[in-house]
Amino acid sequence: MFTGIIETLGTVTGITKNGSNVQFDIASAITSELKVDQSVAHNGVCLTVVAVEGDCYSVTAIDETLKKTNLKSWATGKKVNLERCMPANGRFDGHIVQGHVDQVGKVERIVEQDGSWLFDFSYDPNTGNVTVEKGSITINGTSLTCFNSKNGTFTVAIIPYTYEHTNFHELAVGDEVNLEFDIIGKYIQRIIRGYAD
Incomplete structure (x- = not known):
């Protein structure tokens, strides 16, 4: 679950198509704090971290996600709003956000x-x-x-x-x-x- 309070901006550094899926490489100030399997909201879309290397990490978007969100128009250099999941003991500053774009x-x-x-x-x-x-x-x-x-x-x-x-x-x-x-x-x-x- 998220709160809609953006932590930082990330920058798309790479885009790789794998069948109908797309892998996005993102550079951000919070990369060093991320780990594989962690959920991060990207422009409100909950995606799973699949790799971390240096100051960049990677996430994969499936075809359904690409069709229903603006991720389909992302290009390298695009700035992306990032938010990690709310910790169980965290302050609820925004509202209940699922990371599921309607x-x-x-x-x-x-x-x-x-x-x-x-x-x-x-x-x-x-x-x-x-x-x-x-x-x-x-x-x-x-x-x-x-x-x-x-x-x-x-x-x-x-x-x-x-x-x-x-x-x-x-x-x-x-x-x-x-x-x-x-x-x-x-x-x-x-x-x-x-x-x-």
Whole structure:
């Protein structure tokens, strides 16, 4: 389990295709603290460390993950938000984040407001995912509060610290982001709607 509080940025240094899977090599400030089999969220996607060498480590994404996330568009030099799993005795600073991306969204508008930024996002509402006004949303692994919550759109406000210490400073209009909707909202939605036949 994660909290959506980004620890550091990593940089994609290598991409290797193995059948339908892709191995990503990542350089980061926390590499020396990682070990094989450890789970790390990459832009909100929980991936398992499969190798550690020097200041780089490797993770593998399967075809299903590539299809449902923005990992399919990663290139070398890409900055990635990183978060290790929350320790059992850790402080819960964000919200419950599973590292299971529900769908991708798109940056529709970025507005600077005297030192902070407003980001408008859209997503396909036909998947059944919803946001709640002043509720939690995870964008590229970052725990945020959404507002202007409508069917298929919402807004978040980004403070300077978050802007600089996550990959929000690299986002541009039209970019895809990974969205994980609030787990409590998803359970309520499932109870109300039931299962499709």
